[in-house]
Each structure stands twice: as C-alpha cells, then as structure tokens.
Amino acid sequence: MTFNRYRRGLFITSFLAAPVILYLVYVISPNIQAFYIAMTDWRGVSATPAFIGLDNFERLLGDNVFWKAVGHNAALLVLLPVITIIIALFFAFLLNVGGQQGVSGIRGSTFYRVVFFFPQVLAVTIVAVLFQQVFRPDASGMLNGPLMALGLDPIGFLSDSSFAFWSVLGVLVWQAVGFYVVLFSAGLASIPKEMFEAAQIDGAGRISMFFRVTLPLLWDTVQVAWVYLGILAMDVFAIVWVMTVQQGGPDWSTTVMAAEIYRNAFGYFRFGYASALGVVMFLFTVGFAILSLRLSRRERIEY
Amino acid sequence: MPSTPHISRRDLLRAAALVPAAGALAACAAPASQPAASSSAAPAATSAANPFGVGDKPLEVWIFDGGFGHQYATDIHQPLFKSKYPNVEIKHNVTKEITKILQPRFAGGNPPEVIDNAGADMMDFGALAQDGQLQDLSPLLEAPSWDDPNVKVRDTIDPSVIEIGTYDGKFSVLGYVNYIHGIWYSQKVFTDNGWEVPKTWDEFLALCETIKKSGKMAPFTYAGKHPQYAYEPLLTMAAKIAGHDVLVNIDNLEDGAWKVDAMKTAAEAMAEVGAKYLMQGTAGLDHVQTQTAQNKYQVAMLPCGSWLENEQKSTTPDDFAYAMFPIPDITGSDAMPYGTLHTAPGENFMVSARSAHPQAGMEYLRAMLSKKAAGDFSELVTTLTVVKGASEGREISPGVNSVTQAVAAAGTNTVYYRVFAWYGQLNDECKAATGELMTGGLTPDAYLERMQKKADEIKNDSSIKKFTR
Structure with a gap:
C-alpha cells in the first residue's frame, strides 16, 4: 500500500517535473530577476550593471509621465469594466430573455450573437490599425467623413489630446463587449426558465425583470467579468502602442504603465528603471487583485 | 485515494490576476554576468594598403x-x-x-x-x-x-x-x-501660380496668405503625428536669429537655454503658422500622408529633410520638380545670414x-x-x-x-543640434509639447517653460550620462 502510494507519487512527479522546471526557469526566475534589475542602473548592453539600491524607485516618484500613465490605468480600471458590463448585460438580456414572451431573445438574436463576437476574433494589432483608419482626421475617416459631409469640422479623435483617451477607451470597449455578451449569455442560460416565467406571471415588465431577476442571479458572472476587465485595464498596451500617435500621445494623453515600461526599456535603454516601473505595476496589479477579491465576497443565491 | 485538489473560482481569479503582471516583468532578464573577454586576437600586420590589419576572419x-x-x-x-x-x-x-x-x-x-x-x-x-x-x-x-x-x-x-x-x-x-533640412515645394506649382520663394518671414506669411486665399491648396503642413518635423524648423529658426550658440546651449543643457528670446520668437512664429495656415487635419496625419497630399497638390509647402525626394519617388508626378528653400530671414537683424542650413x-x-x-x-x-x-x-x-x-x-x-x-550657398553657415540623440526622454517630451504648440494646446511661453523643466530634470538625473559639445 505504502509502496503503491510512493510509486504513484513518483509517477506524478515525473510528469510534473518538466512543466514545473520550465515555469521556474522561464517565468518565476525572470520575475525574481526583475526585482534585482530594478535596483541596478543596467542600460541593456552592459554585462556588468552597477547596484544602486532604491534610486530608481526614488526617481519614479518624480516621473510625471509615469504617474500620468498610472492615472490613465486607474481611469480605465473604473470605466472599462463599468461601461463594458453595462453594454454586455444589456445585449445579453435582449438576446436571451428580452423577447416578447420574456423567455426568448428578440428577433434575429442568433445572428446578432455571432456579430457581437466578431471583434473578439480579430487580433489586437489589427483592431488598432483598423481604428487608425476609422479615426482618420480627413474625409476618408469613417467617423469624420460623415461629419465633414454635414459641413462640420473634423474631430481629431487621435490627434486632439482631449479626445484621444476616450477614443482608446471606446476601442477597448468595442473589442471587449462581444466576449462578455457570450459570457453573460452562458450565465443566463444556466438560470432556470421557470424563474423568468414566474416573474412574468407576476406581471414583471422587462425592466423590473432585469433588475429583480436577471442581475441578482447573474451576480457571480458579473464579478468574474469585473476582475477580468480590471486585469485588461491594468495591462492594456497593444492598442495604445499601435493606434495612438507617438505611442501614448498626443502629449502623453493616452499612455499607460505598460507603454512607459516598454518605452523606458526599449526606447531609452533604461532597463533598470523600466524594471522598477514593472515592479510598481506588479504591486498595483496584486493590490487590485486582492482588493477586488475582498470586495466581491458576497452570499451566493442558491436555487 | 487522494482527492484532486479543488480549484475554487476565487483561486482561479487570483492566479489569473497575477499572470499579466508576471508577463510584464518576464520581458526583462538579467544580463550575462561576465562580459565575453575582448575577442580581438592578434591582428594581422598593418600596411599602407591595409591600414587596420584586416585578417581572414568573417x-x-x-x-x-x-x-x-x-x-x-x-x-x-x-x-x-x-x-x-x-x-x-x-x-x-x-x-x-x-x-x-x-x-x-x-x-x-x-x-x-x-x-x-x-x-x-x-x-x-x-x-x-x-x-x-x-x-x-x-x-x-x-x-x-x-x-x-x-x-x-x-x-x-x-x-x-x-x-x-x-x-x-x-x-x-x-x-x-x-x-539637409528645409522647406520643400514643387517648382511646377510655384511657377504655374507665380509664387516666389520667400526670403523673409513676412514674405513667407504673405505667401501663405496668398495660397490660402487662392483656394487651390492649403499653404503649409507637417507630419502631425511626428512633431519632430515641426521642432526642426523651430530650432533652426532660433539658431538663425541668435546664432549657433542657442543650439549649443540647448545641447549642453545650460540653465535657461530653452527660454532665450530667440526661442520665444521662433516658437511664436511656428505657433502662428500652426494656428492659421495648416492643412486641415494635419495633426492627425503622418509623414507619408502629408507628403502624398503635397504630391497630389493639396498643400504647397512642408518642412522635411533631403531624404524626401527618394522617399516619395513612387507617388511624385513626373513634372512635380521637388525643390527646397532655407528658413527665411526672421527679424531683419538675424545673427546668421540668409541661406543658413540645418545639416x-x-x-x-x-x-x-x-x-x-x-x-x-x-x-x-x-x-x-x-x-x-x-x-x-x-x-x-x-x-x-x-x-x-x-x-x-x-x-x-x-x-x-x-x-x-543650397549647400553651396550656405557655405560654413550650417547649424545642428544633438540633444535629442543624446537624451531620448527630451526628444519625446519635445515631440509631445511641439504637437501641442502647433495645435494651440500650449502657448509659446508654456511650451518653453515645459521644455526647460524637462531639460533641467534630465540635467539633475544622475543616472543619465551627460554629453557636451
């Protein structure tokens, strides 16, 4: 018996060894190294960086651009989940229980379901390039074309520093909504139909059905969506880097933490400093994860 | 039999939350701890024909x-x-x-x-x-x-x-x-319309006004997405007004180098062009789009370097006839003569x-x-x-x-700056600020204030190696 258990342990270990070693070497160890690099003045090309203690962290406290980036991440952290979840819930509700009978979707819902998912299928870079064209400031822009045809001045969606951030947010929402429509649809499908029928017999309209039945029963899924979208907001990078002018501009109005890390590392060759920014971003992300898991603790509704 | 460990939703989320942070950090890995010792083995013998001693290695x-x-x-x-x-x-x-x-x-x-x-x-x-x-x-x-x-x-x-x-x-x-940097135009367009190359800034503004009123095309543009195309004429102009030392001082991160009068005059001049004479949508277009607009006769002039003609050869009409003129005289008492070039x-x-x-x-x-x-x-x-x-x-x-x-006419009156090659951060700040200056988001004073602040910040950052000229 003991021997068998030992053999089984050996068997499992032998299978786990390879992935665990890969994970240690390629994920955990670079992570730990980053904490060390953050305390050096490494510029990427030297083989012998000097240890400078916490200088890099002291320096980043006065780095206006980085704190601007943090501000943008914080704004995204609030706005991206809220807007995406509201839109996705609305669509998911209409697609699944918003129809005349109350237990089926509106007409053509299967078609819409596919359409909503389209953006999710596209690679982020493609989305970014696509929206560069959509936001073009001249008559060939998809948004400015109609505006100019109406005789209005074109809007610099990406070139005006007071609009650019909202354009980025819009693209992020556009891309994320489809996935959460599907997620919430799955959540709705697991709610027994009788609940909706009972509510309908009691005379609930679409609005009260949504707030009194759908939302409470879907709360678990909404929490999951919230954390996922929060993570997305924390490490948004590709959309900003590819789509915006001057990679985070104009005038730093769209930059985010990941973009500043990349810029300092591969633009200014300040790998030590960039690692320090990375460590700070790591702390923010962990902080967010802990906070959101604490706040989202709530009684499950059993049915 | 040992039960499979139960992974709760909470654990899963916790793990998922950590993954991207790990990813961001994993991008960096420490360097090899020892430099490979210099590998230059005994060089081959040198001679007049082979002054450095090239060996047989690849x-x-x-x-x-x-x-x-x-x-x-x-x-x-x-x-x-x-x-x-x-x-x-x-x-x-x-x-x-x-x-x-x-x-x-x-x-x-x-x-x-x-x-x-x-x-x-x-x-x-x-x-x-x-x-x-x-x-x-x-x-x-x-x-x-x-x-x-x-x-x-x-x-x-x-x-x-x-x-x-x-x-x-x-x-x-x-x-x-x-x-060689300058303002580029089409000789065909200028000849057809009877427009003259401006020798003074007043003539330049008058030309812009003429072109604007003609309704044929916009007077001026630059690669709005890349404002370095706009800070180049600005700095060259400042050097022309008050001499090459303006740029030397900026390069050397001297105190107050950005806030001298010549810089203010230059910033005001560029801001005026930005406010009045830019092609619509300039701020959102890149160098290819603006240069192509010029090839399509939608805009008359743009600041660029001498790579322009080669870069645009596939879209330039055969009779376009590219040419450039230097920054015109600004004040009437400029320190450097007409024809001064940024090379x-x-x-x-x-x-x-x-x-x-x-x-x-x-x-x-x-x-x-x-x-x-x-x-x-x-x-x-x-x-x-x-x-x-x-x-x-x-x-x-x-x-x-x-x-x-233009090079022959300039003779020894050439200027240049190196500060942006030395300090990437200052370059990015100058791009951001110049973009705002050209679109009216920053006044010339605020612009220079901001650049001076960044220059001081770099000067006081001990981790950034300093250069002088």
Whole structure:
C-alpha cells in the first residue's frame, strides 16, 4: 500500500517535473530577476550593471509621465469594466430573455450573437490599425467623413489630446463587449426558465425583470467579468502602442504603465528603471487583485 | 485515494490576476554576468594598403532596411570591399528592427562588426557609448583614403560628421548620408501660380496668405503625428536669429537655454503658422500622408529633410520638380545670414568594439567613404553623402540639384543640434509639447517653460550620462 502510494507519487512527479522546471526557469526566475534589475542602473548592453539600491524607485516618484500613465490605468480600471458590463448585460438580456414572451431573445438574436463576437476574433494589432483608419482626421475617416459631409469640422479623435483617451477607451470597449455578451449569455442560460416565467406571471415588465431577476442571479458572472476587465485595464498596451500617435500621445494623453515600461526599456535603454516601473505595476496589479477579491465576497443565491 | 485538489473560482481569479503582471516583468532578464573577454586576437600586420590589419576572419554586416533599402550594401559597398579582401567572408544581414535583434547580441558579448544603426528601432548610441561598445574610429580618420594614399580620410568628408559622431571625445559613429533640412515645394506649382520663394518671414506669411486665399491648396503642413518635423524648423529658426550658440546651449543643457528670446520668437512664429495656415487635419496625419497630399497638390509647402525626394519617388508626378528653400530671414537683424542650413549626417554606421573583427569593420567603412562607393550610392538612392564632391559629374535629380545649390550657398553657415540623440526622454517630451504648440494646446511661453523643466530634470538625473559639445 505504502509502496503503491510512493510509486504513484513518483509517477506524478515525473510528469510534473518538466512543466514545473520550465515555469521556474522561464517565468518565476525572470520575475525574481526583475526585482534585482530594478535596483541596478543596467542600460541593456552592459554585462556588468552597477547596484544602486532604491534610486530608481526614488526617481519614479518624480516621473510625471509615469504617474500620468498610472492615472490613465486607474481611469480605465473604473470605466472599462463599468461601461463594458453595462453594454454586455444589456445585449445579453435582449438576446436571451428580452423577447416578447420574456423567455426568448428578440428577433434575429442568433445572428446578432455571432456579430457581437466578431471583434473578439480579430487580433489586437489589427483592431488598432483598423481604428487608425476609422479615426482618420480627413474625409476618408469613417467617423469624420460623415461629419465633414454635414459641413462640420473634423474631430481629431487621435490627434486632439482631449479626445484621444476616450477614443482608446471606446476601442477597448468595442473589442471587449462581444466576449462578455457570450459570457453573460452562458450565465443566463444556466438560470432556470421557470424563474423568468414566474416573474412574468407576476406581471414583471422587462425592466423590473432585469433588475429583480436577471442581475441578482447573474451576480457571480458579473464579478468574474469585473476582475477580468480590471486585469485588461491594468495591462492594456497593444492598442495604445499601435493606434495612438507617438505611442501614448498626443502629449502623453493616452499612455499607460505598460507603454512607459516598454518605452523606458526599449526606447531609452533604461532597463533598470523600466524594471522598477514593472515592479510598481506588479504591486498595483496584486493590490487590485486582492482588493477586488475582498470586495466581491458576497452570499451566493442558491436555487 | 487522494482527492484532486479543488480549484475554487476565487483561486482561479487570483492566479489569473497575477499572470499579466508576471508577463510584464518576464520581458526583462538579467544580463550575462561576465562580459565575453575582448575577442580581438592578434591582428594581422598593418600596411599602407591595409591600414587596420584586416585578417581572414568573417565580417558581419547589418543594414537597416529603410528608405534606402539595402541594395547599396550588396551591390556597391560589399563588392568594393571584396575586391581587396577576397578571403574575408561577408555575412550580410538586413532588418527593420535593429534593437530587437542586435541588443541581445551586445548583452551576450557577441556583437556583429558593422551596424547601420538607423530607423525607429535603432539602438541608443548614448547607452552603447556608456558601455564602451563603440569602436574608436579615430584611426579611420587618420588612415589614407581609399582613392588617394596621400589624402587622409578626415579630409574627404564633411567636418560635421566628425563633430557629430564623437562620443566621449572619441569619434565613434559615422553618419554616411548628409541630410539637409528645409522647406520643400514643387517648382511646377510655384511657377504655374507665380509664387516666389520667400526670403523673409513676412514674405513667407504673405505667401501663405496668398495660397490660402487662392483656394487651390492649403499653404503649409507637417507630419502631425511626428512633431519632430515641426521642432526642426523651430530650432533652426532660433539658431538663425541668435546664432549657433542657442543650439549649443540647448545641447549642453545650460540653465535657461530653452527660454532665450530667440526661442520665444521662433516658437511664436511656428505657433502662428500652426494656428492659421495648416492643412486641415494635419495633426492627425503622418509623414507619408502629408507628403502624398503635397504630391497630389493639396498643400504647397512642408518642412522635411533631403531624404524626401527618394522617399516619395513612387507617388511624385513626373513634372512635380521637388525643390527646397532655407528658413527665411526672421527679424531683419538675424545673427546668421540668409541661406543658413540645418545639416545633419544621418544613417549612422558603427563598428562594435567587442566584435571579433573590428579591423575589418573599419576597413569596410573606409571603402564606403571612397568616391566611387559614395557616388554610386548617391545615384542609386538620390541622396547626398558626406563624402565631399562624390556626386560631381553625375546625373542628378531636381531635388538633389536644389539641395546641392543650397549647400553651396550656405557655405560654413550650417547649424545642428544633438540633444535629442543624446537624451531620448527630451526628444519625446519635445515631440509631445511641439504637437501641442502647433495645435494651440500650449502657448509659446508654456511650451518653453515645459521644455526647460524637462531639460533641467534630465540635467539633475544622475543616472543619465551627460554629453557636451
């Protein structure tokens, strides 16, 4: 018996060894190294960086651009989940229980379901390039074309520093909504139909059905969506880097933490400093994860 | 039987939350702890014909695949080198992403010999200099030139190359192409409409007004997405008003260098152009879009460097006839005369100090600086090189013609700045701030205030290596 258990342990270990070693070497160890690099003045090309203690962290406290980036991440952290979840819930509700009978979707819902998912299928870079064209400031822009045809001045969606951030947010929402429509649809499908029928017999309209039945029963899924979208907001990078002018501009109005890390590392060759920014971003992300898991603790509704 | 550990939703989320943070950090990995000891083995004997002692080891060359392509390397430079050193194997490589591919080679102590370090993804020369990765090219300057053993290489090239390529008192970066900056227009458009090249700023503004009123096209544009195209004329203008010292002081991060009167006059002039005469949508367009708009006769003038004609050759109408004019006289009492030009050697070549065969790298550069190589290069890519007189007696395009005349007219009245190559952060801040200046988001005063603040910040940051000229 003991021997068998030992053999089984050996068997499992032998299978786990390879992935665990890969994970240690390629994920955990670079992570730990980053904490060390953050305390050096490494510029990427030297083989012998000097240890400078916490200088890099002291320096980043006065780095206006980085704190601007943090501000943008914080704004995204609030706005991206809220807007995406509201839109996705609305669509998911209409697609699944918003129809005349109350237990089926509106007409053509299967078609819409596919359409909503389209953006999710596209690679982020493609989305970014696509929206560069959509936001073009001249008559060939998809948004400015109609505006100019109406005789209005074109809007610099990406070139005006007071609009650019909202354009980025819009693209992020556009891309994320489809996935959460599907997620919430799955959540709705697991709610027994009788609940909706009972509510309908009691005379609930679409609005009260949504707030009194759908939302409470879907709360678990909404929490999951919230954390996922929060993570997305924390490490948004590709959309900003590819789509915006001057990679985070104009005038730093769209930059985010990941973009500043990349810029300092591969633009200014300040790998030590960039690692320090990375460590700070790591702390923010962990902080967010802990906070959101604490706040989202709530009684499950059993049915 | 042991039960499978239950993974709760909470655990899953917790893990998921950590993954991206880990990813961001994993991007960096510490360097190899020991530098590969300098690999320059005993060099071959030197002679007048082989001044650096090129041996038989291979020569690895990396060319940036940008506007000039890389045909010039394989068809002109390498055959010339090979004709003298048939035993040296040339390993020719091409990339658009210099940093991504070569930075690990430096960190690993195994860099290639010759690098054309150019393009948006070029390596930071300051960082390379700081770590002693740049081969001292002083012997190249003192070596006999490829064409004439009685003339030193130093005397065959534009002197600004040596000044600009000097890091820490050592000449270590060879700018091969001579970029001349100015305001570009179509001779056809100007002739057809009877517009004259402006000699003073008032004439320039009057011309803008005329073009605007004509309704035929917009007067002015620049690559709005890349505001460095706008800060270039601004700084050149300031130097013209109050002398080259304005730029020297800015380069040296002197206190208050950005806030001198000449800078204010220049910033106000550019802001006025930005407010009144820009093509609609300029701020959101890039260099290709604005330059193509000029080729389509939608806009009359734009500031650019002498690479423009080659860059636009596929979209330029046959009778367009590119030409450029220098920054006009601003105040009537400018410190520098009409015709003052901003010239900047570009397309920077370097030899890696810790490569296996730096001698061959230097010899390769010497071959590049021969009259034949430089002249063939100019013909192939319609751009002037830093080699004096290399394009004499060759077929020249209208744009190159115009630039050649401008260079001759400027004589010694040339200016340049290096601050943005030295301090990448200042460059990015200046792009951001200049974009705002041109679109009215910043007043000239606030603009200079902001640039001064950033310059001071860099000056006081002990981690950033300082350069002076």
